[in-house]
Amino acid sequence: MTQPIAWLDGAHWPYLALILFAFLPTEIWRWLAVLFARRIDPDSPALEWVRAVATALLAGVVAKLVFSPPGALALLPLWLRLAALAAGLAIVIYDRRKVMYAVLGGEVVLIGGGWWWLG
């Protein structure tokens, strides 16, 4: 768990952290786009690299959540968590438009397996 910055800690810390470390780093790009809209080429190689890094980052968070999971998810074994991901993956590879079915399929595997494992 990441601890609050000591001299800013207090009851409002979680709100402050959200604004400083999540809201601003996200919103800044929307504002910059408004300011420089006419001078940016959306298909430039630099932005393509950014897209690749962002994709890898997100896949990394997914891996982290599955390999060192939060709370109740940690009660289930790693193979079951991976099986749930794989079920969703299989559905979305079969038909790319079926993201909702992929989520449902993965959840069925996880919750069904979890009930059997913990029960």
Next chain:
Amino acid sequence: MLAGMRDALALPAWIVCLSLVGVGSLARDVGYPVGVAVLSTVLVWAGPSQVLFFGSIAAGAAWSAIAFAIGFASLRFLPMTVTLLPLLRRPGQGFFAQALMAHYMAVTVWTESLRRLPAILPHQRVSYYLGFANACILTSSLGTFAGYYLVSALPAPLAAGLLCLTPIFFLSSLVAGIRHGSDAAAVALGFCLAPLCERFIGGGFDLIISGVLGGSLAFGVRHLAARRA
């Protein structure tokens, strides 16, 4: 405005809503108040940023690394906003009006707007867009709120299911959005490098290192291949 809301509530708003239920559960899990969870949906309005935020706190990442990772993951809003704004711009809009419209920019709003706005009369687009986007934010805030309380009220397998919504949804939508081999490589490298970096580097900067490494490798391979062809 109403037409936009109606179109959003027909399906897209509920999909975003579901994707942010898990964020509420993650926020609860790191012990942050429900207000922060819901505000993250209203203010940040970007599932990946929110997941990075709460997920990284759970993983013990350094604050600077969290901000850096979120900044990187959100850079995609720059080209997205640049491509959508021309559809919405009207004479007389100042910076703040445009910045307000840009705030709603997120994957679902972007893809749906690019598809629907061209068919709408230019002077009706802004109100359609605001109706659509606000309906999405409203349902998503409710979803985040519900996820926050449900995760501790439900029996363990269902709570685990809520917490797993986020990884399953994000991996599926990443894979659904793959356009060429290098996208697939970025997903695979990011997924494999993150646990490795966590074990061998750690220290709160492992995620950002694995992301920059995996993304650059995927990008580099594509460009080398393109040059050879």
